[in-house]
Amino acid sequence: MGSFRVSSRHSKGKGYERPRFRSAVSLVYVEAVVKKGCVALPVKLLVDSGATYTVLERDVWERLGLEKMGDVELVLAGGTTIKRGVSEVLIELKGYGE
Numbered sequence: 001m002g003s004f005r006v007s008s009r010h011s012k013g014k015g016y017e018r019p020r021f022r023s024a025v026s027l028v029y030v031e032a033v034v035k036k037g038c039v040a041l042p043v044k045l046l047v048d049s050g051a052t053y054t055v056l057e058r059d060v061w062e063r064l065g066l067e068k069m070g071d072v073e074l075v076l077a078g079g080t081t082i083k084r085g086v087s088e089v090l091i092e093l094k095g096y097g098e
Helices: 058-063
Strands: 002-004 007-009 015-017 021-023 029-036 039-046 070-075 081-086 090-093
Touching: 039 058
Parallel strands: none
Antiparallel strands: 007 015, 029 039, 029 090, 070 081
8 A cells, every 4th residue: 555745835835735645555356257158157257347358267257168359459557458368258246136
């Protein structure tokens, strides 16, 4: 967690210090089921509101029998770029049904 401090000056030239703020990052996960054909596997997914794609572990991808439809380059949070195969799969969120 990081904190920051900002100093500024009033119009009369006196400085003041704004309160320190702490930024807490919480990771949110959801229980889900990924399905392809008659195969359904329970998974725990990280919620990323800015993501365009959902990344599955290779083991899950293989167990579902998914086939690569193409490739996509993904930019991770740290700025690293990775290339991964793209497939289609149904994702069912627990409590919401199909």
